[in-house]
Amino acid sequence: MQYAIIGAGPAGVIAAETLRKTDPQGSIVLIGGEPEPPYSRMAIPYLLIERIPETGTYLRHSPDHFQKQGIEIRQDRVTAMDTPNRRLTLSSGDGLQYDRLLIATGSRPIKLPVPGIDLPGVHNCWTLEDARHILRLAQPGAKVVLIGAGFIGCIILEALAERGVDLSVVEMGDRMVPRMMNQTAGNLIKRWCEAKGIQVHTATRVKGIESRSGPGFLKRVTGVLGLDAESGSANALGVELDNGHRLQADLVISATGVQPNSEFLKGSSVELEQGILVDNRLRTNIPEIFAAGDVAQGRDFSTGGHQVHAIQPTASDHGRVAALNMAGTDTLFQGSFNMNVLDTLGLISSSFGLWMGVEGGDSVEICSPEKYRYLNLEFQEDVMVGATSLGLTQHVGVLRGLIQGRVKLGQWKDRLKRDPSRLMEAYLAQNAVL
Amino acid sequence: MQRSLHIDPEKCTGCLQCEMACSLENEKVFNIAKSRIKVFTFHEEGRFVPYTCTQCDEAWCMHACPVEAIQLNKLTGAKVVNESVCVGCKVCTIACPFGTVNYNEDSGKVIKCDLCGGDPECAKACPTSAIAYIDANWTGLDRMRSWAARTDTSARA
Numbered sequence: 001m002q003y004a005i006i007g008a009g010p011a012g013v014i015a016a017e018t019l020r021k022t023d024p025q026g027s028i029v030l031i032g033g034e035p036e037p038p039y040s041r042m043a044i045p046y047l048l049i050e051r052i053p054e055t056g057t058y059l060r061h062s063p064d065h066f067q068k069q070g071i072e073i074r075q076d077r078v079t080a081m082d083t084p085n086r087r088l089t090l091s092s093g094d095g096l097q098y099d100r101l102l103i104a105t106g107s108r109p110i111k112l113p114v115p116g117i118d119l120p121g122v123h124n125c126w127t128l129e130d131a132r133h134i135l136r137l138a139q140p141g142a143k144v145v146l147i148g149a150g151f152i153g154c155i156i157l158e159a160l161a162e163r164g165v166d167l168s169v170v171e172m173g174d175r176m177v178p179r180m181m182n183q184t185a186g187n188l189i190k191r192w193c194e195a196k197g198i199q200v201h202t203a204t205r206v207k208g209i210e211s212r213s214g215p216g217f218l219k220r221v222t223g224v225l226g227l228d229a230e231s232g233s234a235n236a237l238g239v240e241l242d243n244g245h246r247l248q249a250d251l252v253i254s255a256t257g258v259q260p261n262s263e264f265l266k267g268s269s270v271e272l273e274q275g276i277l278v279d280n281r282l283r284t285n286i287p288e289i290f291a292a293g294d295v296a297q298g299r300d301f302s303t304g305g306h307q308v309h310a311i312q313p314t315a316s317d318h319g320r321v322a323a324l325n326m327a328g329t330d331t332l333f334q335g336s337f338n339m340n341v342l343d344t345l346g347l348i349s350s351s352f353g354l355w356m357g358v359e360g361g362d363s364v365e366i367c368s369p370e371k372y373r374y375l376n377l378e379f380q381e382d383v384m385v386g387a388t389s390l391g392l393t394q395h396v397g398v399l400r401g402l403i404q405g406r407v408k409l410g411q412w413k414d415r416l417k418r419d420p421s422r423l424m425e426a427y428l429a430q431n432a433v434l
Numbered sequence: 435m436q437r438s439l440h441i442d443p444e445k446c447t448g449c450l451q452c453e454m455a456c457s458l459e460n461e462k463v464f465n466i467a468k469s470r471i472k473v474f475t476f477h478e479e480g481r482f483v484p485y486t487c488t489q490c491d492e493a494w495c496m497h498a499c500p501v502e503a504i505q506l507n508k509l510t511g512a513k514v515v516n517e518s519v520c521v522g523c524k525v526c527t528i529a530c531p532f533g534t535v536n537y538n539e540d541s542g543k544v545i546k547c548d549l550c551g552g553d554p555e556c557a558k559a560c561p562t563s564a565i566a567y568i569d570a571n572w573t574g575l576d577r578m579r580s581w582a583a584r585t586d587t588s589a590r591a
Contacts, residue, residue: 040501042521056519059500059501061501348524350528393524395536397529397532401533424472429476429479
């Protein structure tokens with residue numbers, strides 16, 4: 001059996017390893033588009049604060065890990081797919097035949113459609129290459145404008161602040177992390193950041209980015225001085241906001257969300273919506289083609305519908321289940337579970353499942369704004385369906401256990417409504433550990 | 435033979451010596467807030483329940499780790515955090531449905547029970563044998579594990 005995997009992120013790597021365990025004889029080729037060994041984007045913030053070297057981001061630390069497992073890694077990109085003949089065309093010109101294919105191409109940053117987004121000094125924070133640019137430009141005292149206070153924006157806030165930059169954040173939503181945190185929690189995170197000296201503009205859009213001296217002029221000056229355009233001039237960029245403000249910047253980081261890497265499938269017969277539609281075995285509409293991770297739109301545990309959940313645990317679950325099915329071990333996927341944990345300048349937040357609540361459901365919350373502590377639980381009848389927390393670091397995973405285990409709370413629902421912090425007790429009591 | 439922690443809540447008096455012993459062994463301080471085993475109190479039922487990682491086979495924490503910082507100790511069966519590799523991303527703390535992986539703000543890393551390398555201090559410190567370290571087949575962990583299987587996002591067809 002010849003297996004091909006497109007994409008060397010967590011989904012692709014876990015799939016390759018699972019294939020090897022399940023089918024010791026099969027040939028496995030893992031195609032990655034970036035020059036580095038498979039690495040974790042999740043670890044980039046820790047690279048930015050120089051807690052780890054680049055090698056610390058690698059998904060597998062032993063240099064001969066893949067070779068030992070008989071997994072061939074190729075740096076290349078897929079340019080065309082011939083599905084009837086089960087053949088990929090690669091940008092190197094090579095072809096690759098497969099019996100089973102996994103598409104795990106992940107996602108990429110959404111490019112904000114404003115003038116100046118391609119100027120030197122404007123970067124995403126997505127790849128190791130992006131991280132190198134940020135490490136170079138985010139020097140102490142540098143003015144940095146971060147566009148987007150979503151998950152990625154917030155997770156790199158701390159790194160930027162620790163680097164001693166002068167930071168401003170611009171978010172179009174009415175609070176920070178609007179797709180992960182409710183109004184109360186999102187606003188508390190905003191207040192926390194402001195108290196730490198960061199300028200936060202919510203409900204604000206970027207209209208455009210300009211090179212202060214005009215791109216031509218800047219290039220000439222820096223060219224004469226023998227500098228590259230990016231490091232050539234202090235506060236070389238101007239960021240124009242729709243609230244009338246204009247921010248000076250040495251570095252602009254764009255973190256305005258991600259979208260699945262599925263363009264190369266246009267014109268193929270693989271069915272797409274927001275991502276590649278997959279069934280409960282992670283199979284696409286073409287029987288020998290599977291999809292996993294950020295690019296896949298699979299079953300959502302909470303709603304039963306199909307959703308793209310661009311998070312690490314989903315990538316890892318998808319990769320494993322897809323590989324088992326590819327190798328012929330029939331395995332059902334029960335649905336991905338939406339959950340996130342975020343550390344914004346030391347304020348730890350998390351949300352789970354249907355944190356925004358459900359119609360006809362009820363909820364309880366406790367809030368100590370002065371301590372930046374918050375806990376919200378959402379229920380449907382006597383089952384918890386979602387939760388949001390701020391400042392909770394102990395036993396936080398039990399929120400997943402209670403929600404995803406669909407634990408019947410019985411009398412513990414009332415107890416939780418009186419004291420939401422008794423999560424572990426509720427879980428232990430209702431799972432007959434008591 | 436692999437052994438595991440057997441917990442018998444009926445014997446627990448809530449003395450918290452397990453928490454003290456755990457904190458001293460692993461964090462070198464008497465600070466129950468840093469214990470990896472935790473005694474939960476049930477006033478209504480008049481009961482104390484010590485609880486920690488069951489070293490479950492699903493190993494949600496280990497599979498969710500993006501940088502391979504949690505690994506299986508093949509001798510003890512424990513899933514062990516390698517502090518030098520952990521970047522502190524906390525994904526394991528939300529992935530563990532038992533709530534037994536915690537973030538330690540002082541170290542910027544996560545902590546969980548590692549069975550003290552095969553000689554758990556909590557069991558040794560327990561004066562009533564509410565916590566015992568015994569042959570894995572005898573423990574009541576099976577019911578916790580069967581629950582773990584119920585929440586498995588990828589139950590076998």
